[in-house]
Amino acid sequence: MKYGFIGCxxxxxxxxxxxxxxxxxxxxxxxSGKAIGLAAELACGYSSAEEIAAGCERIFxxxxxxxxxxxxxxxxxxxxxxxxxxxxxxxxxxxxxxxAMAGGxxxxxxxxxxxxxxxxxxxxxxxxxxxxxxEVLESFLKDMGFAGRFxxxxxxxxxxxxxxxxxxxxYVYMFIEAMADGAVACGVPRVQAMEYAxxxxxxxxxxxxQSGIHPGALKDAVCSPGGSTIAGVRALEDHAFRGTVMDCIxxxxxxxQELGK
Numbered sequence: 432m433k434y435g436f437i438g439c440x441x442x443x444x445x446x447x448x449x450x451x452x453x454x455x456x457x458x459x460x461x462x463s464g465k466a467i468g469l470a471a472e473l474a475c476g477y478s479s480a481e482e483i484a485a486g487c488e489r490i491f492x493x494x495x496x497x498x499x500x501x502x503x504x505x506x507x508x509x510x511x512x513x514x515x516x517x518x519x520x521x522x523x524x525x526x527x528x529x530x531a532m533a534g535g536x537x538x539x540x541x542x543x544x545x546x547x548x549x550x551x552x553x554x555x556x557x558x559x560x561x562x563x564x565x566e567v568l569e570s571f572l573k574d575m576g577f578a579g580r581f582x583x584x585x586x587x588x589x590x591x592x593x594x595x596x597x598x599x600x601x602y603v604y605m606f607i608e609a610m611a612d613g614a615v616a617c618g619v620p621r622v623q624a625m626e627y628a629x630x631x632x633x634x635x636x637x638x639x640x641q642s643g644i645h646p647g648a649l650k651d652a653v654c655s656p657g658g659s660t661i662a663g664v665r666a667l668e669d670h671a672f673r674g675t676v677m678d679c680i681x682x683x684x685x686x687x688q689e690l691g692k
Contacts, residue, residue, distance in 0.1 A: 435487030443493030449578035484509035523690030553579030
């Protein structure tokens with residue numbers, strides 16, 4: 432098959448869902464067998480890691496960074512036969528490290544996706560080594576178009592940028608939940624509170640993207656003198672909101688670097 436997924440957890444599953452909107456010419460596998468249900472849902476194949484390594488042209492490596500070396504070493508005999516394109520999404524591991532683990536000489540695409548790719552709203556960072564041809568890269572980007580936006584970035588920036596794009600959705604979900612909980616505490620029914628919080632965040636994010644205006648200026652435009660919004664902003668600042676978010680990103684970056692050692 433054209434594509435195979437070795438490891439199909441939350442992130443791999445999100446990409447598989449996006450790919451399924453373009454083609455069914457792929458197969459997936461995982462250690463637990465939970466992906467059997469996903470394969471049935473997507474009408475794609477399910478097979479072993481060895482079969483994927485030997486028979487797929489392009490292979491997504493949805494394996495935890497600390498397990499990658501063991502998995503690739505086990506699959507070296509199959510991988511050596513056809514030298515497939517390896518598509519790694521492992522945080523902290525460089526293309527050179529993945530290549531060495533697999534036995535050397537592989538075309539490699541490194542990506543940092545995020546879970547909104549499952550609904551076509553992902554932001555996927557990517558880079559490729561010199562063995563990936565322009566034609567292969569163009570084909571890959573076209574095949575994965577339903578995942579969302581792809582942005583090419585230097586590999587040296589992956590660990591830092593990935594803390595925003597890859598880890599960021601978790602922090603956004605927490606913020607949405609917290610806003611909704613606050614509304615519920617003020618008497619708003621749970622279903623509406625969640626919808627209002629998520630929709631407000633999505634709309635505000637779109638304002639930043641479309642207007643090009645600094646978010647600080649957009650924030651100021653909402654804050655009337657002596658009004659309710661600035662009272663809320665003060666409460667956030669009293670609890671070091673911005674400093675805490677910065678610490679959050681920096682902690683994730685540090686962990687990314689640790690995973691690559």
